[in-house]
Amino acid sequence: MGTLRVRTAPGVGVEVDAEVVYVAPLPDGPIMVLEGIAALIWTVSDGVERAAVAGFVAQATGEEVSAVRSHVDAFIDEMLDRRMLVQD
Amino acid sequence: MNDHETAIPLGVRLRLGRAAVQTIADRAGVDILHIKGDAVEPELRPLRRAGTDIDVLVRPTHVAAMDRALRAYGWTVYSSFANGSPFGHAQTYAHGMWGYVDVHRLFPGIGLEPGDAFTRLWRNRHTMEFAGTPCPVPARTEQATVLALNAARGRSDSLQDLRHVWFDAAADDRSRIESLVAELDARIAFDAAIGQLDRHRGKRDYRLWKAVSENGTRVEEWRGRVAAAPTLRLRVLILLKAPMVNVEHLGHELGRVPSRREIAREFFARPVRGLREARAKRRRPWGR
Numbered sequence: 486m487g488t489l490r491v492r493t494a495p496g497v498g499v500e501v502d503a504e505v506v507y508v509a510p511l512p513d514g515p516i517m518v519l520e521g522i523a524a525l526i527w528t529v530s531d532g533v534e535r536a537a538v539a540g541f542v543a544q545a546t547g548e549e550v551s552a553v554r555s556h557v558d559a560f561i562d563e564m565l566d567r568r569m570l571v572q573d
Numbered sequence: 574m575n576d577h578e579t580a581i582p583l584g585v586r587l588r589l590g591r592a593a594v595q596t597i598a599d600r601a602g603v604d605i606l607h608i609k610g611d612a613v614e615p616e617l618r619p620l621r622r623a624g625t626d627i628d629v630l631v632r633p634t635h636v637a638a639m640d641r642a643l644r645a646y647g648w649t650v651y652s653s654f655a656n657g658s659p660f661g662h663a664q665t666y667a668h669g670m671w672g673y674v675d676v677h678r679l680f681p682g683i684g685l686e687p688g689d690a691f692t693r694l695w696r697n698r699h700t701m702e703f704a705g706t707p708c709p710v711p712a713r714t715e716q717a718t719v720l721a722l723n724a725a726r727g728r729s730d731s732l733q734d735l736r737h738v739w740f741d742a743a744a745d746d747r748s749r750i751e752s753l754v755a756e757l758d759a760r761i762a763f764d765a766a767i768g769q770l771d772r773h774r775g776k777r778d779y780r781l782w783k784a785v786s787e788n789g790t791r792v793e794e795w796r797g798r799v800a801a802a803p804t805l806r807l808r809v810l811i812l813l814k815a816p817m818v819n820v821e822h823l824g825h826e827l828g829r830v831p832s833r834r835e836i837a838r839e840f841f842a843r844p845v846r847g848l849r850e851a852r853a854k855r856r857r858p859w860g861r
Contacts, residue, residue, distance in 0.1 A: 498592040498704030500585045507585050511706065512593035512600075512646050514670040516581055 489572040491530045491538065491561060497569050501528070508569050517569065522546070526560045535561060535572055583625070583672075587611060590627050590671030592706035594643075601642035604632040606694055607708045608677070609723065612701060613716050617738055626665070626673035630694065633687045636678045640664070643676070654678065656819045659785065659798050682722040682762025682782075690757055714749040717742070721750065722759055725766035727788045735766055777801055 493499055493508075500507045506519040506527045519527050522542070529541040538561065539554040546553065564570040591607055598605045610624030631639050644650075648666040651673060655661060660681040666674050679687035697712035711719060717738040724735035739747065754763045761773045765786040773779050781801040784794040824831050 493705065496596065498589050498706060500588050500704050502582055502585050507581065507589065509589050509593075509670075509704070511589075511704070512596040514589075514593070516586070516589060516670065518581070 489535045490532060491535050491570050491572045492532050494568050494571045510568065517567075522556070523560060526557055527564070530557075530561065530570070584611065586670075586672060587624065587627055588703045590668070590674065591708055592704035593646075593668075593671050594627055594629060594674050595703070595706050595708045597642050597646050598629075598631075598639060601635075601638050603635040603639045603642065604691075604695060605629040605635075605639070605709065606691075606698060607701065607703075607710050608680075608716075608719055611703075612708070612710050613720065614701075614710075614713055617713065617716055617720065618734060619737060620733055626675055627671070628663075628675045628677065630677045630680060630691065632691045632695070633678050636676070639676060643674070648674070652822070652825070656822060659781065659794055680719060680722060681785075682725050682759050682765075684758030684761075685756070693756060714746070714753055717746065718750050718753045718757070718759070718763075721766050722762050725762040725782065725786050727786045739767060777803070 494510075496511055498509045498511045501524075504520075504524060506524040507516050508519060508527070509516045525545055526538065526542055529545065530538045533541065539550050539557040542548075542553050542557050543550040561570065561572075565572065588611060591612065595605070595607070597603075606629065607627075608630050609628040610626075612628070643666050646668075648668045651665040651667040654664045658681070660679070662679050662681050663675045663677045666676065668674075679690065683690045685693070694711045694715050695709070697715060698709045699712055700707045701710045702708070710716065720731065720734040720738050724731040739750065742750070754760055761770070761776060761778050761782055764770050764772055765782040770779070770782055770786060773782075778801045780796055781794070781798055784796070
């Protein structure tokens with residue numbers, strides 16, 4: 486699992502506007518709005534090894550990796566369930 | 574994170590909408606070119622405006638397939654080719670998520686046969702990404718020409734575009750636009766845009782472009798349509814259609830399907846409105 490990379494799923498549209506990330510499965514939608522920490526996790530995770538994402542988020546927020554890892558994993562799992570992200 | 578709870582900025586919705594329309598076109602094997610709004614290269618539109626809807630030009634032989642595909646993905650016809658404009662050039666579809674898309678089967682002012690015109694614009698196409706989806710757009714000179722022809726229809730928001738792509742353009746750019754205008758047989762509309770329509774006085778299309786470029790009355794527009802029709806049969810068809818009520822448009826104004834009584838009332842109100850417009854215009858000799 487450590488070497489799996491996370492990336493935007495094929496057929497998913499992504500737009501970033503004023504630090505907010507808008508994600509939508511195309512062509513039907515709906516548009517999902519990612520703000521704050523969710524937008525940050527999305528932004529740093531694209532094309533990155535899943536195990537490294539928590540480190541980037543911790544660095545950006547000044548938190549300990551151990552403090553953010555469970556939130557990061559929960560977010561990525563939800564995005565995988567919703568088929569907005571894939572890992573391979 | 575939330576779904577639908579936060580207002581989506583219009584520009585974001587339109588860019589995602591373009592990607593959605595492109596996805597539908599790709600799945601249906603339809604060739605489309607994204608035009609106007611945020612599909613224009615930023616250097617051609619320094620005062621970047623995203624617009625309020627999505628505009629695409631469809632290869633004319635693919636229009637029926639695009640229509641079927643859009644309907645299959647939940648888009649509904651908002652205004653039809655027949656009732657949208659005097660040129661019958663675009664059909665507007667609405668979608669609860671993405672807003673409106675204007676599907677152009679031709680571009681007003683281009684005299685070249687629509688299929689040949691699309692092929693000419695398609696030949697030098699570029700790609701612009703919307704929401705990560707590659708979308709074909711016309712090349713730079715083609716975009717500038719489309720913006721100029723769009724300004725020929727007298728839209729105030731397109732006058733800035735015209736100034737930038739033509740009046741303030743470098744000599745080389747103007748020369749390339751002139752060549753393309755000739756290739757597309759778009760001289761009269763182009764001259765209407767740059768204020769030289771009178772060079773075409775007496776030509777079949779003159780009155781129509783006079784009416785649309787100078788925001789003429791409905792009566793002037795209908796007269797122009799009749800004069801521009803190439804055959805007697807088309808003239809008769811236009812004359813027969815002139816007094817008909819545009820039920821789609823009336824429905825949009827009312828916000829619901831109009832009743833028979835409302836359609837009848839509109840039928841008798843239209844000639845009166847045409848007369849009022851003509852009178853009002855005579856009182857404003859300086860008006861456009």
